[in-house]
Amino acid sequence: MPGPTASRGRPSLQQGLDRDVYQIVRKYLDTSDESPLKLRPQQIYEFIKNSNSSLKRRPKKQLEDSIERVLVVIQEDESGEDEMGELEGDFVNGEESPPKEEKSLNFMNRTVVSGWGTSGAATPVANGERSKKREGVRGGERESKRLKRSGAAEQKIDTAPPKGVSLRDIGGVDNVKYQLKDHLIMPLLRPDAYVNRKIPIPRGILLHGPPGCGKTVICRAFAAELGVPFIEILGPSVVSGMSGESEKQIREHFDKAREVAPCLIFIDEIDVIAPKRDSAQSQMEKRIVAQLLISMDSLAMEGNDGKPVIVLAATNRPDSLDPALRRGGRFDTEINMGVPNESTRELILKALTREPRLADDVDFSVLAKKTAGFVGADLKDLVSKAGTWSMDKYREALEKQAAEAETEQMDIDTPDSAQSALADQSIARLILRARDRNMREPEGFEDTAITMEAFEAVLPSIVPSSKREGFATVPDTTWRDVGALANVRDELQMAIVEPIKNPERYKAVGISAPTGVLLWGPPGCGKTLLAKAVAAESKANFISVKGPELLNKYVGESERALRQVFMRARSSVPCVIFFDELDALVPKRSSELHEASARVVNTLLTELDGLSTREGIYLIAATNRPEMIDEAMLRPGRLETLLYVELPKPEERVDILRALIGQRGGVINADLAEIASRDECKDFSGADLESLLRKAGQNALRRKASTVEEIDVVTAAKTLIPSVGNLDRYQELRRRFETKMW
Helix, strand or coil: CHHHHHCCCCCCCCCCCHHHHHHHHHHHHHHHHHCCCCHHHHHHHHHCCCCCCCCHHHCCHHHHHHHHHHHHHHHHHHHHHHHHHHHHHHHCCCCCCCHHHHHHHHHHHHHHHHHHCCCCCCHHHHHHHHHHHHHHHHHHHEEEHHHHHHHHHHHHHCCCCCCCCCCCCCCCCHHHHHHHHHHHHHHHHHHHHHCCCCCCCEEEEEEECCCCCCHHHHHHHHHHHHHHCCCEEEHHHHCCCCCCHHHHHHHHHHHHHHHHEEEEEEEECCHHHCECHHHHCHHHHHHHHHHHHHHHHCCCCHHHHCCCEEEEEEEECHHCCHHHHHHCEEEEEECCCCCCHHHHHHHHHHCCCCCCCEEECCHHHHHHHHHCCCHHHHHHHHHHHHHHHHHHHHHCCCCHHHHCCCCCCCCCCCCCHHHHHHHHHHHHHHHHHCCCCCCCCCCCCCCCCCHHHHHHHHHHCCHHHHHHHHCCCCCCCCCHHCCHHHHHHHHHHHEEEEEEHHHHHHHHCCCCCCCCEEECCCCCCCCHHHHHHHHHHHHHEEEEEEEHHCCCCCCCCCHCCCCCCCCHHCCCCCEEEEEEEHHHHCCCCCCCCHHHHHHHHHHHHHHHHCCCCCCEEEEEEEEECCHHEEEHHHHCCCCCEEEEEECCCHHHHHHHHHHHHHHCCCCCCCHHHHHHHHHCCCCCCCHHHHHHHHHHHHHHHHHCCCCCCCHHHHHHHHCCCCCCCCCCHHHHHHHHHCCCCC
């Protein structure tokens, strides 16, 4: 059958190849449920090439021309049907009708296409009716999908306040509660007071901090206490692959909030939908950010009849947000929820254990001391696992009780495998015992309270979130582990520990900025141990940074890693940052120094006293080569306190060796520490004394003895060579860097 004549530049339709292509296109539409209006010739061409059709052997140009002709017909028919439906609904009364030429053109196309549906067994009319039925079904499916998409956001927007969460379940964040109280209660419940005073209400509040510190739960708890409509936007859930769909969902959520105001909107993981537009990967991300900015600006009470809408948002990465969001009138209030300290952890544990029954031996202060670096989510996991451990013990007791009372009449099928038989027998025994409510409870399990033993049993299996993030917690190192070094300890106590413990005393005399301390001296004299003891003594969070580990061969990565350290510290104040081997990180800047190393030095200098605040962040650094460090690091305000950690004197060697023996739990006689004052141990460092005990133990093993005796220590001292050789160099450096206090 000849095809219709081309009209307005439209290609004519041909039989044969066009018919086969038409069937392929219909098959593709049936399998993909894609709209015919969005089809592209390349899609059909690839589909033909990947199928078993004989068409893929046709010349490429001929095949592409046929595909284009078929798509033109299908797409114009599709759009023509939509237009005809609209025209019939709006203008069928005689005011206006479709052009005659257009109707005849569509009719001729349908007549031609109807002959392509089958090989010709049916009449064109029948084929056309069947085709129309199929198209009607597909069109109905597409229409229903469009309706679902358009009404999905409207149906899914839930405005009910959260249930099952209370502010009493959240402990240790009283400062955050007070801030949210100031910014939420009066603006939402008494907005008329703001209107009468012509005062704008807060528009947005951004909560940020490390994962697990309670940002989401405190927002939901406040919404539950207030009882106002609550709309939650989960960041990833609004991101859609369809163009314009993400922006539409954000608009609909904000429109709904204005409709039910006063209302709270909570956006979780806001960094997913509002990243910096400079680094956005696609235009869609930029459009989402722009839509969020416009929606935030539309929340003004003047434009909503005085009804307030406040937006709460939570993120772990505040620096990745678009800066346009973090200005006045949008997210003008930022609340930092950091890693809790010891007293805060105790309050969190008390809040988490309000409902579970606890034994009298549970000591919250001991648990708080042992959970350094834990955030709220880690402590909740601790309570949960302690309860599970108690339940496991109860289950084992039930099974043991059932085994003791087991009779020969118990019928258990024995499988072929002996191991399977044991497992099946254990399961059957526990089921029978669990169903028997008349048997008495196992001895010692009459009380269902969780004991201190349960907490201590599961504590080693929990890795705190902050440790995964790069924090090093050192809760067990104290001044007792540090022998001698009395002068250095006093200086560290004054520079680090006391300002953290009693900050008000220092502010009273005008000392506000934290100081930095550089520990320098021969290797093995206890510089790193001192830093750990300071952090543990002050109950501060502790970040240990080995100088070389921050260095990266890629441009900008070393500086980024350094900024990340200080960002983590700001989320965990009070915090002590310890830089070991500082000379590797900040060498002297000169024309010979590589540009990358100079940038690292500049980054650290700006972090220490640049525009960003360093309040609550204390710096301790250690090095064996202070002359290699850039001089700008050693000026007041940065590492202004230089402490020389020298080789221990005879009586100090005794103290150190006694501390080392004490760490071994009394397996070595403490009186042997007096040997350290002899000439055999002259110029020994703390590391040398540690080696002395190891070699003494080896000597005892050679003698086949079970304990270390004096002869073993003396023999080891005679064979051990001091690790610090050139002391004159350190004396020269001491005259150069020593402070006047010496």
